[in-house]
Amino acid sequence: xxxxxxxxxxxxxxxxxxxxxxxxxxxxxxxxxxxxxxxxxxxxxxxxxxxxxxxxxxxxxxxxxxxxxxxxxxxxxxxxxxxxxxxxxxxxxxxxxxxxxxxxxxxxxxxxx
Amino acid sequence: xxxxxxxxxxxxxxxxxxxxxxxxxxxxxxxxxxxxxxxxxxxxxxxxxxxxxxxxxxxxxxxxxxxxxxxxxxxxxxxxxxxxxxxxxxxxxxxxxxxxxxxxxxxxxxxxx
DNA sequence: GAGCAGTGCTTGATATATTTAGCACCACTC
DNA sequence: GAGTGGTGCTAAATATATCAAGCACTGCTC
Numbered sequence: 151x152x153x154x155x156x157x158x159x160x161x162x163x164x165x166x167x168x169x170x171x172x173x174x175x176x177x178x179x180x181x182x183x184x185x186x187x188x189x190x191x192x193x194x195x196x197x198x199x200x201x202x203x204x205x206x207x208x209x210x211x212x213x214x215x216x217x218x219x220x221x222x223x224x225x226x227x228x229x230x231x232x233x234x235x236x237x238x239x240x241x242x243x244x245x246x247x248x249x250x251x252x253x254x255x256x257x258x259x260x261x262x263x
Numbered sequence: 264x265x266x267x268x269x270x271x272x273x274x275x276x277x278x279x280x281x282x283x284x285x286x287x288x289x290x291x292x293x294x295x296x297x298x299x300x301x302x303x304x305x306x307x308x309x310x311x312x313x314x315x316x317x318x319x320x321x322x323x324x325x326x327x328x329x330x331x332x333x334x335x336x337x338x339x340x341x342x343x344x345x346x347x348x349x350x351x352x353x354x355x356x357x358x359x360x361x362x363x364x365x366x367x368x369x370x371x372x373x374x375x376x
Numbered sequence: 377g378a379g380c381a382g383t384g385c386t387t388g389a390t391a392t393a394t395t396t397a398g399c400a401c402c403a404c405t406c
Numbered sequence: 407g408a409g410t411g412g413t414g415c416t417a418a419a420t421a422t423a424t425c426a427a428g429c430a431c432t433g434c435t436c
Contacts (some may be wrong), residue, residue, distance in 0.1 A: 168382075168384085169385090179425050180383095181385075181425065188385085191422085193308060194424090195424090198423095200332075210333060211335045220309060222323060222335060281413065282413080283414095294394080294397090295394055295395070304394090
């Protein structure tokens with residue numbers, strides 16, 4: 151519910167895309183994208199979130215959650231549980247998972263200014 | 264995509280609830296409910312859909328789907344685990360980063376099901 | 377340095393979501 | 407049969423989402 155705008159901006163910058171490039175790929179106007187990123191839009195349409203999720207390569211549900219929309223139950227347990235060591239706790243991860251983790255880590259690190 | 268309004272109306276009538284009773288239970292105005300049921304609203308907020316799903320006892324995802332919103336797709340290629348040394352690829356990660364990555368991985372894995 | 381294409385951003389216009397206030401129509405009770 | 411209180415529904419008002427147009431700024435090329 152807080153700052154999903156900053157999140158979107160970080161995603162875009164992590165991929166080095168301009169607002170107009172995202173507009174081309176998602177059919178969401180650059181003007182609107184700018185407003186999204188600066189926190190001027192409270193409840194964007196799930197349809198647009200879905201388009202952006204595709205362009206940025208992040209799960210649609212994650213964007214929904216960031217915006218503050220309810221997310222289907224099976225995915226509710228995103229947040230908390232006790233974990234310890236990375237390798238031991240993760241076990242083996244798939245190629246796809248690794249790609250996503252790397253993307254996400256890049257996002258985490260770009261987040262701090 | 265067509266007439267989710269009729270569906271909502273059928274749900275309400277199946278429970279023998281009046282518009283105002285649903286308003287009481289969901290905090291969605293009876294006026295708006297009426298418009299929803301008569302097909303005058305194209306894209307209701309997921310938040311309201313979630314409220315109604317609760318009142319009517321149907322899965323939130325179903326309402327989302329009926330309205331025409333994208334619903335989370337089960338991950339397509341869970342594909343073969345190509346082993347990798349995660350740490351060597353990620354480099355050194357901080358404790359905070361690790362926590363976030365673990366949460367995110369949990370999210371990824373909960374997503375498909 | 378004029379021209380041009382790209383950048384993020386704002387503004388005004390239009391569409392749509394949602395609510396408040398109120399209608400007209402039923403019951404039922406006194 | 408006037409007076410309640412319930413029903414679905416609508417109109418007007420407000421809020422918000424979204425886009426088209428355009429601004430001011432940059433960097434590049436001739």
